[in-house]
Amino acid sequence: MPAPLSRSPLTITLAVWKALLLREALSRLFGRRAAWFWLLLEPVFHVAYLMVIFAVIRVRHVGGIATPLWLMVGLLAYFMFQRASRQAMNAVGSNQALFVYRQVLPVDTVLVRAGLEGAVMVVVTMLMLAGGALFGLRVVPADPLLVLGALAGMWLLGLGLGLCSSVVAELSPEGGRLLLMLMRPLYMLSGVVFPIAMVPQPYRDWLALNPLVHGLDAVRLGFAPYYHEIPGLDLGYLYEWAMVLVLLGLMLQVALARRMVMQ
Secondary structure (H helix, E strand, O other): OOOOOOOOOHHHHHHHHHHHHHHHHHHHOOOOOOOHHHHHHHHHHHHHHHHHHHHOOOOEEEEEEEEEHHHHHHHHHHHHHHHHHHHHHHHHOOOOHHOOOOOOOOHHHHHHHHHHHHHHHHHHHHHHHHHHHHHOOOOOOOOOOHHHHHHHHHHHHHHHHHHHHHHHHHOOOHHHHHHHHOOOHHHHHOOOOHHHHHHOOOOEEEEHOOOOHHHHHHHHHHOOOOOOOOOOOHHHHHHHHHHHHHHHHHHHHHHHHHHHHOO
């Protein structure tokens, strides 16, 4: 009788991630009727209603960029962060049944769900930009590397926040709801719907402490080099926050994995 094949820890982890990815993808894209359509509808709806508002008040350019492009790239960059963080936050609770298999750890579900959400947002971004091009917008970035670097930083920040918040949400549901409440003002305080560069001092410096501000302005600057970005724009600041949250989140996931599985 042949001896059973032994697998390395890396092989096991990759197999777990592949299985989780297939499960999450099927659930996210086909879990309900026209689920893929709703994924695209949310950013389209946000861009559309904000464009109507700016059209009513007759604002054609923001920070030197055409208003539709300014809104579109800002919202897409923000959703890269928001969707990754929110989906990762609920990953552990949604996959409790899988923890009966000792190969599956809570951190696996968070990493896979955030990775899937990042991939979905890449597709949504490409479709939105293609749609903008059909309406005559200049959607080709002047600095593609800056755009990619900023979007990657936004995703990493969402992943880090998701790693931390998933622990809080699983061990303390009240803490999870509090985190969601605290995250809601970020939509307004990150420069999604108004340019931070136009905010007077000292409030502008206070808002610039938010790393999302630097990510959003870096994406817009990558599309239009003549964009009036915030003074002191620093993409490294975004990555510093992202790496701190990722490392903190991984430590919490390892230290509290047993408690999360036993919940």
